[in-house]
Amino acid sequence: MTKIAVLGGGQIGEALVSGLIAAGFPAADVVVTNRRQARGAELEETYGVSTTSNNEQAIAGADYVFLCVKPYAIIELLEGLHPGKESVFISMAAGLTLNALEAAVPQGTPVIRVMPNTPMLVGAGMSTLAPGTAVSEEQTAQVVKLLESVGEVEVIADKDMDAAAALQGSAPAYFFLIAEALIDAGVQLGLTRDSAQRMVTQTVAGSGKMLTDSGRDPVTLRANVTSPGGTTAAALRELEESGLRGAFFRAAEACAQRSKELG
Ligand SMILES: NC(=O)c1ccc[n+]([C@@H]2O[C@H](COP(=O)([O-])OP(=O)(O)OC[C@H]3O[C@@H](n4cnc5c(N)ncnc54)[C@H](OP(=O)(O)O)[C@@H]3O)[C@@H](O)[C@H]2O)c1
Numbered sequence: 001m002t003k004i005a006v007l008g009g010g011q012i013g014e015a016l017v018s019g020l021i022a023a024g025f026p027a028a029d030v031v032v033t034n035r036r037q038a039r040g041a042e043l044e045e046t047y048g049v050s051t052t053s054n055n056e057q058a059i060a061g062a063d064y065v066f067l068c069v070k071p072y073a074i075i076e077l078l079e080g081l082h083p084g085k086e087s088v089f090i091s092m093a094a095g096l097t098l099n100a101l102e103a104a105v106p107q108g109t110p111v112i113r114v115m116p117n118t119p120m121l122v123g124a125g126m127s128t129l130a131p132g133t134a135v136s137e138e139q140t141a142q143v144v145k146l147l148e149s150v151g152e153v154e155v156i157a158d159k160d161m162d163a164a165a166a167l168q169g170s171a172p173a174y175f176f177l178i179a180e181a182l183i184d185a186g187v188q189l190g191l192t193r194d195s196a197q198r199m200v201t202q203t204v205a206g207s208g209k210m211l212t213d214s215g216r217d218p219v220t221l222r223a224n225v226t227s228p229g230g231t232t233a234a235a236l237r238e239l240e241e242s243g244l245r246g247a248f249f250r251a252a253e254a255c256a257q258r259s260k261e262l263g
Pocket residue numbers: 007008009010011012013033034035036037039055067068069070071073077092093094115116117118169170
């Protein structure tokens with residue numbers, strides 16, 4: 001039976017636990033840690049998992065240890081643990097490289113770097129995963145399966161993690177910004193904010209669902225709603241002339257560069 005420890009039952013830790021339990025993973029095989037006892041009690045009551053504030057105790061016998069504390073706390077946390085060879089450590093921290101993570105554990109300890117994104121909180125995450133040098137293919141496959149309880153997973157090389165930050169880690173914020181801007185534009189056209197928000201929210205959700213469910217690429221989907229000489233073509237021309245495409249190239253570059261600096 002696979003045993004899981006989640007160190008740090010905050011937003012991301014809870015999202016993972018929630019997904020695992022919903023996917024049928026036995027609560028008896030999950031232990032979650034927090035320093036605050038009240039938070040542990042809350043998670044215990046909601047998901048039936050066991051909780052403790054003792055990280056060392058939590059990792060004893062765990063096959064997979066998910067590190068879900070803030071990035072600045074991960075290295076100190078790892079250095080304070082005495083892992084057995086059976087545990088695979090999975091960092092969910094933005095920015096921390098595999099080199100930094102592997103240097104904080106005894107040589108030969110399997111370490112995996114994962115970058116989740118916030119839609120994971122609603123079971124629709126996009127996580128990227130880079131396995132460290134001591135991780136077997138079977139361990140990688142098992143972690144992919146566990147993370148699939150909260151969304152999709154792409155296995156990539158550690159060197160591609162900065163680019164991934166630009167396309168999934170930080171990217172939900174771009175779409176929220178686009179929604180915000182379109183709602184403001186609707187208000188400027190005379191719609192109430194509530195009405196504009198409803199229209200934009202459902203349109204973003206519907207467009208995302210078409211992208212994931214139709215099997216078609218975005219170019220085809222966009223062309224399909226663009227009649228020659230029509231309203232959509234007029235709007236798209238404005239977006240292109242305003243430099244939307246170039247803005248995304250520059251934004252992705254800035255994000256990847258910042259991710260590299262932080263790492
Ligand atoms: N790529 C992304 O978009 C993305 C998005 C979200 C999160 N993340 C990553 O996910 C990680 C978690 O983020 P989060 O938003 O879930 O943070 P969070 O809500 O602050 O959760 C962190 C949890 O860790 C607990 N904790 C702190 N120190 C601990 C320790 N020494 N031992 C045990 N528990 C401890 C805290 O509770 P107590 O204070 O009670 O201990 C808290 O519940 C971060 O590393 C972040 O970079 C990435």
